[in-house]
Amino acid sequence: MNRIGHWINNKVVLGNSGRSGVVFNPATGEEQAKVDFASVAELDAVVAASKAALPAWRATSLSRRAEIMFRMRELVDANRKEIANIISLEHGKVPADAMGELARGLENIEFACGIPALMKGGYSEQAAGGVDVYSIRQPLGVVAGITPFNFPAMVPMWMYPLAIACGNVFILKPSEKVPLTAIRLAELFIEAGLPEGVFNIVHGGAEVVDALCTHPGIAAVSFVGSSKVAAHVYALGAQHGKRVQAGGGAKNFQIVMDDAEPDSTIRAILGASFGCAGQRCMAGSVLLGVGPAGDPLQKRMVAAMDALKVDDTSANPAAEMGPVIDDSSRKRVLGFISNAKLLRDGRTGIPSRGFFVGPTLVDGMATPEEIFGPVLSLLKPASLDEAIALANRSAFGNGATLFTTSGKHARQFTRDIQCGMVGINVGVPAPMSIFPFAGWNQSFFGDLHMQGTEGVQFYTRQRVVLSRWDAAYRRQQGW
Numbered sequence: 001m002n003r004i005g006h007w008i009n010n011k012v013v014l015g016n017s018g019r020s021g022v023v024f025n026p027a028t029g030e031e032q033a034k035v036d037f038a039s040v041a042e043l044d045a046v047v048a049a050s051k052a053a054l055p056a057w058r059a060t061s062l063s064r065r066a067e068i069m070f071r072m073r074e075l076v077d078a079n080r081k082e083i084a085n086i087i088s089l090e091h092g093k094v095p096a097d098a099m100g101e102l103a104r105g106l107e108n109i110e111f112a113c114g115i116p117a118l119m120k121g122g123y124s125e126q127a128a129g130g131v132d133v134y135s136i137r138q139p140l141g142v143v144a145g146i147t148p149f150n151f152p153a154m155v156p157m158w159m160y161p162l163a164i165a166c167g168n169v170f171i172l173k174p175s176e177k178v179p180l181t182a183i184r185l186a187e188l189f190i191e192a193g194l195p196e197g198v199f200n201i202v203h204g205g206a207e208v209v210d211a212l213c214t215h216p217g218i219a220a221v222s223f224v225g226s227s228k229v230a231a232h233v234y235a236l237g238a239q240h241g242k243r244v245q246a247g248g249g250a251k252n253f254q255i256v257m258d259d260a261e262p263d264s265t266i267r268a269i270l271g272a273s274f275g276c277a278g279q280r281c282m283a284g285s286v287l288l289g290v291g292p293a294g295d296p297l298q299k300r301m302v303a304a305m306d307a308l309k310v311d312d313t314s315a316n317p318a319a320e321m322g323p324v325i326d327d328s329s330r331k332r333v334l335g336f337i338s339n340a341k342l343l344r345d346g347r348t349g350i351p352s353r354g355f356f357v358g359p360t361l362v363d364g365m366a367t368p369e370e371i372f373g374p375v376l377s378l379l380k381p382a383s384l385d386e387a388i389a390l391a392n393r394s395a396f397g398n399g400a401t402l403f404t405t406s407g408k409h410a411r412q413f414t415r416d417i418q419c420g421m422v423g424i425n426v427g428v429p430a431p432m433s434i435f436p437f438a439g440w441n442q443s444f445f446g447d448l449h450m451q452g453t454e455g456v457q458f459y460t461r462q463r464v465v466l467s468r469w470d471a472a473y474r475r476q477q478g479w
């Protein structure tokens with residue numbers, strides 16, 4: 001069976017801890033690879049390799065760093081199909097979803113191409129008498145990224161292109177369930193001209209995560225995953241003096257007004273709730289049909305869900321929705337379904353092998369917890385006020401969307417909803433790379449989000465330099 005090693009100094013290094021995890025093909029349920037898990041001693045070696053690469057990379061000019069990012073952008077673009085195929089194979093998402101995630105990931109490399117402008121400091125002449133002041137941004141050093149299974153390419157790309165472009169050296173700990181995509185992207189970085197040791201990958205689970213959060217050689221940790229682990233990583237990293245940004249889970253509300261455009265609304269909800277089999281932190285998981293919108297919405301949703309083709313994408317190219325990631329995830333999702341009053345039962349009409357659950361509609365709130373599968377709760381509040389109040393009771397705060405043609409409703413929603421990413425007639429309001437991925441509450445722990453200029457701030461620290469030359473110069477000149 002295919003064995004996946006770590007990636008250190010631009011090559012695969014097989015692990016020696018004797019521990020490993022299984023990588024499944026979720027669409028068939030078959031084991032396709034084993035991934036080596038690092039020991040603490042192996043992690044020490046990765047940090048040492050990273051530290052060794054840091055001085056030269058830090059000293060590399062901004063234009064050279066930008067040039068490498070431009071080349072990486074071209075290489076990922078040229079290899080989109082192959083990379084998307086790897087994503088589908090290890091995650092199970094259909095090709096359209098895999099291509100979509102790659103496109104959003106690429107945006108982050110494009111953003112990092114602008115690093116010479118993004119790193120620019122400020123200068124104030126004569127800020128005090130005879131004193132000029134300037135500020136510069138400097139990299140933090142060795143930084144780590146810990147990522148979830150649901151976006152094998154995109155979520156790591158929220159982190160490493162910008163971190164590396166800022167002059168840091170990066171250690172990625174991808175989800176042990178999807179280690180293949182990360183390795184292929186690391187290979188492309190060699191072709192792009194990235195020197196040895198600047199981008200390293202270490203595999204493993206909770207033990208490696210804790211070791212990264214406590215390692216004295218690591219300056220900062222970027223994390224994305226469930227809220228429980230995000231809170232743990234945030235606290236542990238901070239306790240050990242690290243800068244931490246940690247994205248967590250979510251429960252995202254979609255509100256439909258009676259005046260919404262019917263067809264595009266159904267299409268958007270279908271994509272938001274069942275794309276990637278509902279395994280997105282921005283997945284629409286609660287649907288609120290306001291007043292007279294409620295009953296027709298239910299009817300149209302059930303019809304649209306019935307028409308959705310759920311299958312193994314490699315066997316059936318027409319498939320529109322794939323499986324969930326593994327059997328324990330499938331069983332967890334089925335647990336929520338078995339306790340709920342169903343308007344559409346996703347346990348029927350699905351392939352007999354693989355980890356499939358079909359699109360499911362629940363009458364009422366299935367649970368306030370994140371389900372992370374293709375399960376949508378339907379509620380029918382009487383008014384927009386009631387719908388917003390309901391959504392605002394959630395502990396999470398990633399995204400929410402309103403479907404309407406009324407500017408008045410859109411304005412009220414945009415002002416009053418308590419979350420960081422808001423959609424108006426946009427099913428998945430995940431911001432482009434020029435804006436921060438701005439989760440609130442239990443969906444984010446930290447101050448500076450990933451993406452955009454907040455990302456640059458996170459991966460750099462500012463130095464302010466004050467200089468006075470005139471007195472010394474005058475003395476020297478004998479004035």
Ligand code: NAD
Pocket residue numbers: 146147148149150151155173174175176204205206207209210224225226227229230232247248249250280281370372398437439443
């Ligand atoms: P997860 O929390 O189980 O795992 C995320 C990472 O943490 C993995 O690399 C894993 O190895 C590690 N990990 C798991 N358990 C750990 C523990 N006890 N201690 C230390 N490390 C641990 O998440 P997942 O199942 O891989 O991904 C799905 C979750 O990620 C969902 O909750 C989803 O909403 C969330 N997510 C959030 C965002 C966001 O931007 N907020 C984006 C994508 C996914």
